[in-house]
Amino acid sequence: xxxxxxxxxxxxxxxxxxxxxxxxxxxxxxxxxxxxxxxxxxxxxxxxxxxxxxxxxxxxxxxxxxxxxxxxxxxxxxxxxxxxxxxxxxxxxxxxxxxxxxxxxxxxxxxxxxxxxxxxxxxxxxxxxxxxxxxxxxxxxxxxxxxxxxxxxxxxxxxxxxxxxxxxxxxxxxxxxxxxxxxxxxxxxxxxxxxxxxxxxxxxxxxxxxxxxxxxxxxxxxxxxxxxxxxxxxxxxxxxxxxxxxxxxxxxxxxxxxxxxxxxxxxxxxxxxxxxxxxxxxxxxxxxxxxxxxxxxxxxxxxxxxxxxxxxxxxxxxxxxxxxx
Amino acid sequence: xxxxxxxxxxxxxxxxxxxxxxxxxxxxxxxxxxxxxxxxxxxxxxxxxxxxxxxxxxxxxxxxxxxxxxxxxxxxxxxxxxxxxxxxxxxxxxxxxxxxxxxxxxxxxxxxxxxxxxxxxxxxxxxxxxxxxxxxxxxxxxxxxxxxxxxxxxxxxxxxxxxxxxxxxxxxxxxxxxxxxxxxxxxxxxxxxxxxxxxxxxxxxxxxxxxxxxxxxxxxxxxxxxxxxxxxxxxxxxxxxxxxxxxxxxxxxxxxxxxxxxxxxxxxxxxxxxxxxxxxxxxxxxxxxxxxxxxxxxxxxxxxxxxxxxxxxxxxxx
Amino acid sequence: xxxxxxxxxxxxxxxxxxxxxxxxxxxxxxxxxxxxxxxxxxxxxxxxxxxxxxxxxxxxxxxxxxxxxxxxxxxxxxxxxxxxxxxxxxxxxxxxxxxxxxxxxxxxxxxxxxxxxxxxxxxxxxxxxxxxxxxxxxxxxxxxxxxxxxxxxxxxxxxxxxxxxxxxxxxxxxxxxxxxxxxxxxxxxxxxxxxxxxxxxxxxxxxxxxxxxxxxxxxxxxxxxxxxxxxxxxxxxxxxxxxxxxxxxxxxxxxxxxxxxxxxxxxxxxxxxxxxxxxxxxxxxxxxxxxxxxxxxxxxxxxxxxxxxxxxxx
Numbered sequence: 001x002x003x004x005x006x007x008x009x010x011x012x013x014x015x016x017x018x019x020x021x022x023x024x025x026x027x028x029x030x031x032x033x034x035x036x037x038x039x040x041x042x043x044x045x046x047x048x049x050x051x052x053x054x055x056x057x058x059x060x061x062x063x064x065x066x067x068x069x070x071x072x073x074x075x076x077x078x079x080x081x082x083x084x085x086x087x088x089x090x091x092x093x094x095x096x097x098x099x100x101x102x103x104x105x106x107x108x109x110x111x112x113x114x115x116x117x118x119x120x121x122x123x124x125x126x127x128x129x130x131x132x133x134x135x136x137x138x139x140x141x142x143x144x145x146x147x148x149x150x151x152x153x154x155x156x157x158x159x160x161x162x163x164x165x166x167x168x169x170x171x172x173x174x175x176x177x178x179x180x181x182x183x184x185x186x187x188x189x190x191x192x193x194x195x196x197x198x199x200x201x202x203x204x205x206x207x208x209x210x211x212x213x214x215x216x217x218x219x220x221x222x223x224x225x226x227x228x229x230x231x232x233x234x235x236x237x238x239x240x241x242x243x244x245x246x247x248x249x250x251x252x253x254x255x256x257x258x259x260x261x262x263x264x265x266x267x268x269x270x271x272x273x274x275x276x277x278x279x280x281x282x283x284x285x286x287x288x289x290x291x292x293x294x295x296x297x298x299x300x301x302x303x304x305x306x307x308x309x310x311x312x313x314x315x316x317x318x319x320x321x322x323x324x325x
Numbered sequence: 326x327x328x329x330x331x332x333x334x335x336x337x338x339x340x341x342x343x344x345x346x347x348x349x350x351x352x353x354x355x356x357x358x359x360x361x362x363x364x365x366x367x368x369x370x371x372x373x374x375x376x377x378x379x380x381x382x383x384x385x386x387x388x389x390x391x392x393x394x395x396x397x398x399x400x401x402x403x404x405x406x407x408x409x410x411x412x413x414x415x416x417x418x419x420x421x422x423x424x425x426x427x428x429x430x431x432x433x434x435x436x437x438x439x440x441x442x443x444x445x446x447x448x449x450x451x452x453x454x455x456x457x458x459x460x461x462x463x464x465x466x467x468x469x470x471x472x473x474x475x476x477x478x479x480x481x482x483x484x485x486x487x488x489x490x491x492x493x494x495x496x497x498x499x500x501x502x503x504x505x506x507x508x509x510x511x512x513x514x515x516x517x518x519x520x521x522x523x524x525x526x527x528x529x530x531x532x533x534x535x536x537x538x539x540x541x542x543x544x545x546x547x548x549x550x551x552x553x554x555x556x557x558x559x560x561x562x563x564x565x566x567x568x569x570x571x572x573x574x575x576x577x578x579x580x581x582x583x584x585x586x587x588x589x590x591x592x593x594x595x596x597x598x599x600x601x602x603x604x605x606x607x608x609x610x611x612x613x614x615x616x617x618x619x620x621x622x623x624x625x626x627x628x629x630x631x632x633x634x635x636x637x638x639x640x641x642x643x
Numbered sequence: 644x645x646x647x648x649x650x651x652x653x654x655x656x657x658x659x660x661x662x663x664x665x666x667x668x669x670x671x672x673x674x675x676x677x678x679x680x681x682x683x684x685x686x687x688x689x690x691x692x693x694x695x696x697x698x699x700x701x702x703x704x705x706x707x708x709x710x711x712x713x714x715x716x717x718x719x720x721x722x723x724x725x726x727x728x729x730x731x732x733x734x735x736x737x738x739x740x741x742x743x744x745x746x747x748x749x750x751x752x753x754x755x756x757x758x759x760x761x762x763x764x765x766x767x768x769x770x771x772x773x774x775x776x777x778x779x780x781x782x783x784x785x786x787x788x789x790x791x792x793x794x795x796x797x798x799x800x801x802x803x804x805x806x807x808x809x810x811x812x813x814x815x816x817x818x819x820x821x822x823x824x825x826x827x828x829x830x831x832x833x834x835x836x837x838x839x840x841x842x843x844x845x846x847x848x849x850x851x852x853x854x855x856x857x858x859x860x861x862x863x864x865x866x867x868x869x870x871x872x873x874x875x876x877x878x879x880x881x882x883x884x885x886x887x888x889x890x891x892x893x894x895x896x897x898x899x900x901x902x903x904x905x906x907x908x909x910x911x912x913x914x915x916x917x918x919x920x921x922x923x924x925x926x927x928x929x930x931x932x933x934x935x936x937x938x939x940x941x942x943x944x945x946x947x948x949x950x951x952x953x954x955x956x957x
Contacts, residue, residue: 043528048554052524122945127952132896132944135889139941143387147934151364155545155568166553242516243549244568246542248359248389249517259769268763293525299511300482300780307773311756314766358933385933387923387940392876392883397690401927404677404686418787419876419883422796442789483785483881 022265025320026280029313033287041294049290051173057286058179059237061279063253064260065186066116066230068278069223071261072190073203074270075130077224078254079119080231082141085250087111088235089145092154092245101161108239109232115141116228120221130224138254145247155244165240175237179279182230186275199223203270259306260285263313284309349379351597352407353590354398356415357389360514361566362540362586363413366438368629369590370411376634377598382407392419399423403430409447409597410434411590417485418442433600437593438586439485447600449609450592452584454486456614457563458493458539461582464616465535465561466501468579473534476526477509478519478547480539487514490539490563490582507533512543519546527554536560541569541581548577565617570625573618580618583625588612591634599637610641659951660898660911663943664918671925678928685807689799691920692813693718693875696868698891698912699820700861702900705892706907707836707854709757709764711861715887716775717749719880721869723779726788726879735795738873743866749775750862754855772888779881788879799874809871816864821909823860833857837907893940894919897947919943 037044063080070077091108095101115137122133167174190196198219201209210216234253239245264281266273288309292302353370355363367383374381384402386394395415402410403426410432414420417439424444427434437450465475477494480487491509498506507530512519519538523546527533536551536558538544544562551558562569563582572578589612596606617625624632672679697714704711721742729738749771756767801808824830832853835842844850873879898915900907922943926936 046528049528052528056521126945126949128945128948129896129901132893132948135893136941136944136948139944140938141941143934143936143938143941146358146937147932149359150934151358151361151367153361153542153566153568156571166549238517241549242520242546244516244545246359246361246516248357248515251389255769262766262769268765290525293510293522294529296508296510296529298781300784301777303773303780304777305773307770307777310766310773311762311770314762314770315756315760318761358937382930383933384927384930387933387937388886390882391885392880393693393872396875397923398927400686400690401683401924404680404683405928416787416880418789419878419880422875422877481785482780483783483787 021320022317023274023277023280025316026265026277026284026313029316030280030283030287033284033291037287037291037294041291043294044291049294051171051176053283053286053290054176054179055173056290057279057282058173058175059234059241060256060260060286061179061282062175062182062230062234062237063257064264064278064282065182065275066223066227067257068186068261068264068266068273068275069190069199070130070227071203071258071266071268072199072270072273073220073223074206074268075123075220075223076134076258076268077116077119077227078131078134079115079138079141080227080257081250081252081254082138082145083112083115083228083231083250084235084238084253085247086115086141086145086148087232088239088249089149089154089245089247091232091236092157092239095157095161095239096154099158101158104161105164105236108236109229112232112235113225113229116225116231117221119228120224123224124217124220142250145250149245149247151247153244153246157239157243162240162243165237165242167240178233178237183275183279190275195219195222200271203272205271256285256306259310263310265317281313284313349408349598349601351379351381351409351411351594352384352402352405353381353594354384354395354410354412354414356386356395356413358385359389362564362584365586365629366413366590366593369587369634370594371590372587372630372632373591373594373598373634377595379408379594379598381411381594386415390415392416395420396423399426403427403432406430407432409601411593411597412436412441412446413438414441433597435593435597435600437589448596448606450589450596450612451610452589452612453614454489454584455493455496457582457584458490458537459497460493460614461561461563461580461616462494462497462537463500464580464618465537465559466497466504468559469501469504469535471501472503474505474507474530474532475535475537476507476523476530476533478512478522478536478538478543479509480511480514480543482511484514487511487539494537494539504535512538512546514540514543516542516546516549519543520550523547523550524554527551527556533558538562540564540584541566544569544578544581545572548572552577565615565625567626567628570617570622573622576619580616583612583615583617585612587629587632588635588640592637592640595634595637607637607641610637612640659947660914660918662950663897663947664914664921667918667921667925671921671928675925675928678925683924683928685810687920687924688917689807689809690924691916692809693868693871694887694890694894694920695813695913695916696816696864696871697887698894698916699816699909700857700864701888701891702895702898702907702909702912703820703824703833703857704764704861705895705900706833707857709854709857710768710892711753711858712765712768712888713749713753713771713775714768714861714865714891715884715889716772716779717746717862717865717884718868718872718887719882719884720749720775720779720782721745721866722873722876722883723783723788723879723881725869725873726791727782729792729795729873730788730790733792735792738795739870742869742873743863746862746864746866746869747859748862750859750865751855753862754858757858758851758854776881776885783879783881785881787876789877791873791877791879795870795874796877797874799871812871816867817909817913824907824909829853829856834907890919891916893944897944899951915947918947 095104260281264277541562541564565583569581725742728741894915898911
């Protein structure tokens with residue numbers, strides 16, 4: 001390892017300990033929120049409700065987890081919602097046509113990954129800024145999905161497949177297991193492998209990273225591919241949950257996923273943040289919405305509340321970051 | 326590079342260039358590309374077009390339900406001067422200026438589905454959301470034996486369709502004083518939304534006997550939520566969609582109010598054509614509220630593409 | 644920078660978006676008889692005015708390495724306030740002032756959050772987007788606000804010497820922004836905020852004050868655009884401006900302003916906005932199926948940037 005890379009690793013470890021502080025504050029926030037909701041509503045602390053919250057947060061987390069890697073490289077992936085729609089619709093068709101859920105699952109993940117790879121190519125080979133590249137991709141994917149679905153709905157999947165989204169294992173919803181699994185994979189990958197370190201390095205200082213031998217282009221393509229693959233996986237869970245596919249299933253998923261990553265403490269400038277943080281961000285956002293539903297607050301207030309939470313989270317972050325540095 | 330781009334662009338436009346308007350051309354405006362209801366409307370207009378030997382062109386906003394975009398599309402279409410227009414406004418109040426522009430351009434326009442707040446129309450073809458809500462609401466409440474707890478899943482807040490259907494539901498409820506309305510929440514006419522809202526409602530209320538959903542996707546969402554939680558309730562929806570019919574067959578959905586986009590598309594075009602050919606047309610066609618259930622689902626079981634358009638007479642004297 | 648280099652810089656920039664615009668115009672004029680008519684051209688330009696009003700200040704914000712995702716929602720909320728005030732007081736002018744005030748408030752809020760509290764613009768404006776959108780929904784309960792004094796409608800449909808009023812207003816806004824950017828000290832600072840913050844720091848200029856002003860300008864223009872939007876719809880609707888911030892960003896990117904280097908080109912933004920408008924209009928006239936239209940918009944953005952990348956000094 002060259003001097004530059006070891007410097008990056010040291011910086012990374014410092015950032016990691018800073019990240020521990022951030023994570024602590026966030027976990028505190030989640031705990032406080034739970035306490036508040038328990039006090040305000042009898043229905044909150046019931047097993048059913050907690051499991052619901054976990055299930056909804058799991059879906060958000062799955063989408064946001066791959067996105068975290070992208071944002072760590074100081075990039076952005078605006079196409080994940082449209083990715084979910086196209087991957088989901090294709091997977092649904094395959095399941096209906098062949099009656100084989102496994103084939104559908106493979107299709108969904110493959111489609112998501114291919115889209116992610118395309119994003120990666122646009123960003124690395126064609127040198128288009130990720131914001132614009134993924135924005136353009138989003139439109140193109142949406143157009144293809146609309147054309148393919150032609151306003152129809154595909155519905156009725158085999159019960160085995162549906163377990164993915166609405167099933168339980170030992171009383172815990174299946175998506176939650178996925179959430180745990182990918183939390184572990186994501187955390188291990190980003191913190192404990194060379195590739196993960198390199199991704200942090202690219203975000204922190206792309207020039208230094210390149211100079212110290214990091215294959216920047218290949219890693220960038222990797223993170224976009226992962227983001228796409230996770231979107232593909234998320235689409236399958238949505239299909240399993242609502243038992244149908246329609247052209248608009250990806251709408252309204254992208255911004256909340258980005259919000260979850262940002263609320264979780266990952267910086268848009270790249271180089272700092274954790275997958276665990278994203279999980280907490282997803283939990284926070286889901287808890288707020290759950291609370292509003294339980295308290296029967298007019299749903300028109302929801303965007304307002306989400307907006308305020310995002311601002312609060314990031315503001316607290318910038319304060320505490322300064323204190324810990 | 327330049328030459329490639331120009332060549333590509335020319336090739337693409339050659340693909341899409343329409344022939345000159347030899348036959349009568351009708352421009353159809355619908356709200357979005359994703360809701361199956363509007364797809365049914367479009368299929369209805371295409372079927373009717375073949376029947377009457379006219380040409381229809383579809384205009385749908387690329388951003389679903391986008392008001393400014395539909396306005397722009399109307400302005401663009403007026404330049405091409407189609408012979409007639411069949412119009413579903415994205416918002417019944419906000420698109421009034423668009424209708425006024427169509428009127429100023431002297432293009433005859435027929436209004437379907439959502440009644441525009443103002444403007445001159447050849448006719449209005451619609452279903453009475455209120456009556457449908459009332460009819461299908463009564464069906465549910467009867468099936469419940471007139472007692473128990475219900476919840477209402479509304480559509481998009483502020484939409485005319487949602488408002489009217491929910492009014493129908495609540496008026497049906499007035500006729501059954503022993504039924505308690507626990508909550509009325511918007512599900513945005515969408516499946517996943519309704520599913521999550523239903524889950525949350527089930528948390529707050531341990532006993533729910535009936536669900537009045539303002540459209541089929543939401544009814545399906547509610548059914549999914551109920552099944553996942555191993556709870557039972559009677560559910561009704563509105564749309565008469567294929568999915569609803571499948572669920573009626575399997576007994577999971579009690580009934581669905583027929584809000585028939587296909588027929589509205591058919592009749593809309595028929596009226597436009599008659600008007601062009603100087604034949605008499607009614608000022609208003611209100612489709613009768615039909616409740617689709619186990620007894621009468623057969624006609625709704627065929628895909629829209631394979632159905633034939635009913636005639637104006639069939640629908641009016643129905 | 645020598646004049647020669649400046650000219651070269653500008654020439655190197657021109658082809659990306661101008662090329663796209665000219666190609667589209669030629670192709671549409673050839674394949675669609677209605678395209679090259681006076682009324683259609685007037686339509687396209689008029690339809691583009693609201694987006695231009697949003698894209699102009701957004702260009703400045705992007706040049707400071709920032710972003711304003713809330714501008715569409717602020718437009719929406721301002722138009723609702725405008726409508727409500729105009730209806731209750733009967734005065735269009737009061738309505739306009741109210742809209743401008745609302746826009747200014749949100750813009751200043753954005754600026755303060757970004758400059759003083761150091762919150763990244765993406766997140767700040769995502770938050771204020773939620774707030775503005777939420778307020779719009781709550782205040783209207785999802786319904787259109789109607790009953791607006793007819794005088795407002797003429798702002799969109801009126802003409803002066805045959806030129807539609809919105810085009811004149813947009814031209815004025817363009818001139819104002821151009822002067823602001825290229826002929827005032829404020830503009831110099833904006834350039835500096837993008838490429839050379841150190842110089843500002845060294846010169847002791849309040850970077851924070853400048854940033855706040857840039858975002859406030861964005862909010863103000865959103866308030867002004869609200870007037871055009873309300874006039875166009877003859878009503879105010881809580882979903883009217885949804886997504887326009889991304890349209891503006893796309894138009895700006897197509898126009899050649901770089902996200903990463905703070906190089907801004909206002910005229911490029913104008914061309915970008917018109918190009919997007921021409922594309923949509925042409926596709927409508929050709930009755931291209933909607934799903935293909937959706938894909939084309941994405942393709943335009945990618946192709947334009949690809950071409951720019953090919954020419955560019957990456």
